[in-house]
Amino acid sequence: MHVESALRTQPRAAEGERVETAERVDAVERAGLARSVEHTMAATSTVLQDFLDGRVRAAAARSDVAARLWADLADGVGGKLMRPRLAVAAYLGIRGGHGDDDSAAIAPVAAAIEVLHTAMLVHDDLLDHDEVRRGRPNVAGATRARLVGRGLKERTLADQVQAAGLLAGDLAIASAFALVASAPADPAALLRVVRLLAEGIETTVVGELLDVTGALSSPRDVDALAVAELKTAAYSGSMPLVVGAVLAGADDAQVARLGAVGSALGVAFQLADDDLGVFGDPAVTGKSVLSDLREGKRTELLRRAYAMADDAGCALLDAHVGRADLDEEGAAAVRRVLVASGALDAVRELTRATGLRARELAVDGVPEPLGGYLVGVVDDLVGRGH
The missing domain is CATH 1.10.600.10 (Farnesyl Diphosphate Synthase)
Structure with missing residues (x-):
């Protein structure tokens, strides 16, 4: 019995050693x-x-x-x-x-x-x-x-x-x-990079245009995630990864997977950035916690707050968000609505889920050591400032 147990244990131990060695x-x-x-x-x-x-x-x-x-x-x-x-x-x-x-x-x-x-x-x-x-x-x-x-x-x-x-x-x-x-x-690779940069500029301009024209609509009606995808994720996440891969001679499948990682990373980055724009520590982030509220920036956080707050909360948002003279007292009142409505928790969960998606894409489809490196980037960017 002891011999049989030992024989059953040896392959498991060897497998564990191989996994540990591979991880090292x-x-x-x-x-x-x-x-x-x-x-x-x-x-x-x-x-x-x-x-x-x-x-x-x-x-x-x-x-x-x-x-x-x-x-x-x-x-x-x-x-x-x-x-x-x-x-x-x-x-x-x-x-x-x-x-x-x-x-x-x-x-x-x-x-x-x-x-x-x-x-x-x-x-x-x-x-x-x-x-x-x-x-x-x-x-x-x-x-x-x-x-x-x-x-x-x-x-x-x-x-x-x-x-x-x-x-x-x-x-x-x-x-x-x-x-x-x-x-x-390689000239052919550089030509492809030029096209990627041009496409990235065009995509970003569309996102910027949606962001600008969004000021004409209620925060309830603006698709902030689409703006984040076009304005931020395209040139901050996808384009750099794709450009580097193309210049290195990556195949189409590798380029597509890195583009997907960058897209998820970029959206998560923007969601976290919008969070920090209201709840961050300026001493840590270097980012004001009043300017986005004074501007009335159409973020997913603000959209969800209007969707989830009661009538009194929405009225308070109407009274303070978008005021150029908004002070810290008014901003604190807005933050209370964002928290009490559940909007902050919902957006942080969305940020976590989007970051997790970026991690999964990096782990499952990007070869090591690049995949592991990108996982670290995702964790650093999504978790920054908190």
Whole structure:
């Protein structure tokens, strides 16, 4: 009996050892990919900074005004570099490379994705009449600060501020394509990347348009998830992963799976971002907890609050949301409705479920070590700030 028991146990033990060994190997490979990503991101940052410095110098040879605009635009580039990091991870994860030669092709393309992101931010701030980004004046804010003491009429000043934001965003879009063109990579792959960037811009514009026109409708009637999918998920999640994979020579199935991971990740990211815009800690997130409420931003959180709150709660939302002079006391009253109605819990559950979907797609359809790396990205982005 003891012999039979031992014989039955040995295969199970061996199987357990194989699983444990495989998990250790996966962990080592994920750590290696993470190191390679950060190494390549350092190269990407250098390419990005060199490119911006070069554009400022080239503009200075033409006019001081152009140089100032480029300098203001360059000051707004940077941050966590989430999007280029996703592109780099997909590229290295598909190629399996870990050397300096792997940085040469992807670094300019990853830098281009960050410049494109900057273009989206500049234009988005212009549409929202925001003149501060990450606690500093953006292009519009820097332009106003230079001109405000010159005795200009308000309409003239506003025209100059608007023109600076519009033109700077256009410059950034054009520059993103110039960076892609400079990459030492297969021309056919680069052409496909150019098309992907163009498609990403078009999709984002549709999302931005839905966001802008949503202000004409009640928060109850706006499909905030569709806006998140088009405006955020497409170029913040799907596009970077797909671009990196295409440049690495991934097959269509790999590209499609990474696009799906990025889409789910992007929606979860936006849901979490909207949550932090009302309930986050500005000291941790660097994000105001009043601006979204003052703007009356049509989020899934606000839509669900109107759908789930009683008449008194909806009346309180009507009284406070969208007020440009909303203070902390009014915001606190809105937060109480968001909590008491169950809207906050519902959206956090949706965020968790969407993030879980992104994790499942990464685990089931993306080869290691890239799949495991993306799981970590999902957990970091969805769980941030809380």
